[in-house]
Amino acid sequence: MTMPATLKRVLPQLIALLVILALNTAIAPGFLDIAYANGRLYGSLIDILNRGAPVALLAIGMTLVIATRGIDLSVGAVMAICGAVAAALITSDHSLPATILMTLGVGILCGLWNGALVAFLGIQPIIATLILMVAGRGIAQLITEGVILTFNVPGLIFVGSGSVFGLPFPVILWVVLGIAATLIFRTTALGLLVEAIGINRRASALAGIGTSALLLAVYAASGLCAAVAGIVAAADIRGADANNAGLWLELDAILAVVVGGNSLMGGRFSIAGSLIGAMIIQSVNTGILLAGFPPEFNLVIKAAIIVVILVVQSPASHTLFAFVKNRPGRTIGAPTPAAKTKEEAAR
Template sequence: MRRLMWPVVVLVLLLALNVFFTPGFFSIEVKDGHLYGSLIDILRFGAPLILVSLGMTLVIATGGIDLSVGSVVAISGALACLLISEEASLFTAVAVALGLCLALGVWNGFLVAGIGIQPIIATLILMVAGRGLAQLITDGQIITVNSPAYKVIGGGYFLTVPFGILIVVAVLAITAFLTRRLALGMLIESVGGNAEASRLAGIRSRGIIVMVYAFAALCAGVAGLMISSNVSSADGNNAGLWIELDAILAVVIGGTSLAGGRFSLGGTVLGALIIQTLTTTIYSIGVPPETTLLFKALVVTAVCLIQSPAFRAKVMRRRGRASPLNPPATAAAPSEAASTPDGVRS
């Protein structure tokens, strides 16, 4: 809980800041049987990022990184929309799209665990090739679909709640159960802490690594379905663009170390909500579009520094040295520093 304190504080401050620029920011109302409000919009539009970040958390926990999730998002939406536009059933389109994403995740895991390629290089291959594949699927065009059933995935509602939020809650609950109620989470952390030691202890580290990359790609695939269904179209060039960087930031803000080992699913969700709330805040306070990315980078940098124990300790140490109540220690007198021939101080 202590690790989550700073992300919670930052999220609360960002939400409070919006009150000054958006009257009724915290108000939630029901219209036509649907929940509406700024908070609901943050959850709804942040749902794809939360999903991608959950998969990224487990990958980073093993000491890896996945730069290809943005391209997988584009591939998933492009393939599903292509199949639906060709009169395929919703089940077929979703199953084929997620199946391809799962295969791509296994490929990433094979390159990392089986061949031994560095994760950043292995996933960079798919990051570049996957974006090209998405554009090949769409033939360089934006595919539009008119499927009410497909629209439900990212833009529909169930029991007044946006369906995308329910998907995130379900995936989060399943992930938390598998990693915190079963031994899987401990195995992932042990592989990230020391892969060789875990292998010698009898843990099949290669299988664990392949599994987390497959899970990350599957989460990205679901996020791609949500993004494309929300706008009823697929754009192979821009869908999911740079979402991998936001996902990495969300994981880091949530307290998971890039070196691997212990991870926090709750912290990741908070990190993703911080990034989405920051995006909403930027538009609320009227930050010029040309400086949006710079403003976002500065805020995220400040958040990471604030929650860094090493940075806080260094700042406090400097304050302690500069305080008049803590004058610098004087050098010991020669007589005090003298020692006897036997080496014992007199």
């Protein structure tokens, strides 16, 4: 529970992030420049934090779902639904707080639907959430009546492109939500209970954990995160685009969780790791855009970088590293005395 332990847990992810940022700096001169203009910070690093917001928000909920050995494929579609709901409400003259509360409510409702299918009907999460993934975009289109529903309400636009203390508002949102989720799950036993479900749901139930209620809550949390991401995405372009909002972002969110060092098999989880994972993915995206390669290479480059990160993280290469580290006569890469004491202090 101490800081060093958390830091140690996300150290590989932090290193990966720093390496990619260094690569970006090498590719694009001025990558690290940050200027202050029009009351907000301005620069590529800020862009990464800002553009990565939807995936970071989704990754918070996704981490919890994956920790229960589940998966939520519907988050992209829920984003589209919630964006559409927010745009429809605000354009029919509802007040801003009412719009946001109702939209968040719709997100939670979507999550409860997924959770009910998983917790009470025992449907496998990948299928249960696939239903809403497919149907959700249709629902969103029904709400927008097939057009991009645009709005011009300063309050709602602020959620997407306003700034507080010079930082874009979406950044504040995901950082605060990430910290809040970590506090809720780590200062109470909730985190432990979620991990227990992921490791063995039956055993957890027998041990007296209300697994169904917890599963419902976890999927609802994922729906809530998707709702926030949906509002951010719609507010960013001042319109709800039912066809494209959140398209394929469920996959980026899952990737962020995995790159963040979490296992799809459930159990131990780290929200901080997933958030860094989301930033890694966005850094790769932004780096590709800045590099000026022809767009045909975008996905290939992204895939190559992700493969390298996953290979370095894989259990097989951990064994290899350990083997290299412990070879007699080799001291390079061996933990320094200082690191050792830290490690011991952590225990």
